[in-house]
Amino acid sequence: MRNGFTLVEISIGLVIIGLVIGGVFVGRDLIEATKVRSVISQRDQFMTAVRTFQIKYGCLPGDCTNVARFGWTQPGVDNGCSPGNGLIESSNGVINSSDAVPGYETTHFWRQLSLAGLISETIQNPPTNTLASMGAPISGDTINRYFPSITDNKRVYWNAVSRTSTSEGKNYFALLGFQSVSQVFGGSGDYDTFAPFTPHFVRSIDQKTDDGTPGSGKVIGTQRQSYLIAHPASNNATDTGCRISATVYSTHSNRTCGVRFEW
Numbered sequence: 001m002r003n004g005f006t007l008v009e010i011s012i013g014l015v016i017i018g019l020v021i022g023g024v025f026v027g028r029d030l031i032e033a034t035k036v037r038s039v040i041s042q043r044d045q046f047m048t049a050v051r052t053f054q055i056k057y058g059c060l061p062g063d064c065t066n067v068a069r070f071g072w073t074q075p076g077v078d079n080g081c082s083p084g085n086g087l088i089e090s091s092n093g094v095i096n097s098s099d100a101v102p103g104y105e106t107t108h109f110w111r112q113l114s115l116a117g118l119i120s121e122t123i124q125n126p127p128t129n130t131l132a133s134m135g136a137p138i139s140g141d142t143i144n145r146y147f148p149s150i151t152d153n154k155r156v157y158w159n160a161v162s163r164t165s166t167s168e169g170k171n172y173f174a175l176l177g178f179q180s181v182s183q184v185f186g187g188s189g190d191y192d193t194f195a196p197f198t199p200h201f202v203r204s205i206d207q208k209t210d211d212g213t214p215g216s217g218k219v220i221g222t223q224r225q226s227y228l229i230a231h232p233a234s235n236n237a238t239d240t241g242c243r244i245s246a247t248v249y250s251t252h253s254n255r256t257c258g259v260r261f262e263w
Helices: 007-057 105-115 199-209 232-236
Strands: 153-162 171-181 191-194 219-222 258-262
Touching (some): 007 171, 007 199
Antiparallel strands (some): 153 171, 219 258
């Protein structure tokens, strides 16, 4: 009767365990790499859709001065926006406040791309009444009726907006997670967002498409949603959740990053 394992058997067992553990890590990395490519691919598809819309209709989606000529319903309220100025605006440029109400260009941007058949998502027209009177608040399961979501998580959605400093003259896509809502469409109240990605995930996107640093270039990574479209100086602020400095992403594995793409 054998009383134990030989050194050879133990060595083989350790090798097998090492291969299994290594395979788990490789598999995880492959899954993340696939998700990174998916986000980049979506961004590229949206950019193509925007440029095609601009060529066809002579204006940016959501920013046209008279969409009735295209057979679409003209937004009834501008809510402080300036149609035709080349900027996708909300009332105050803040992406995590109630900017997704009827008339705000951030909402009609996606609706008009959908009407033009330039994106695969079917985006609904925002309701004109308040959520309170609707009796059914927008939830994480329904936010993608009004904004496109990433392919593997419908709570993580794409927004298009210019920054608070409209004199900067730039538009952005921003990716945020939808958390909860008090009231979104028509009326007071905010919807709450969360940072949906790990620093490593956003750094991978940044390295593949930009300069790899969180506070410069066309890709900005930050935990603070207000920084996603705040004034330019905020790009360089330290943000311990997502970045160590303006040039270095954090190394932890918590989901503490949102990301913004200039276009």
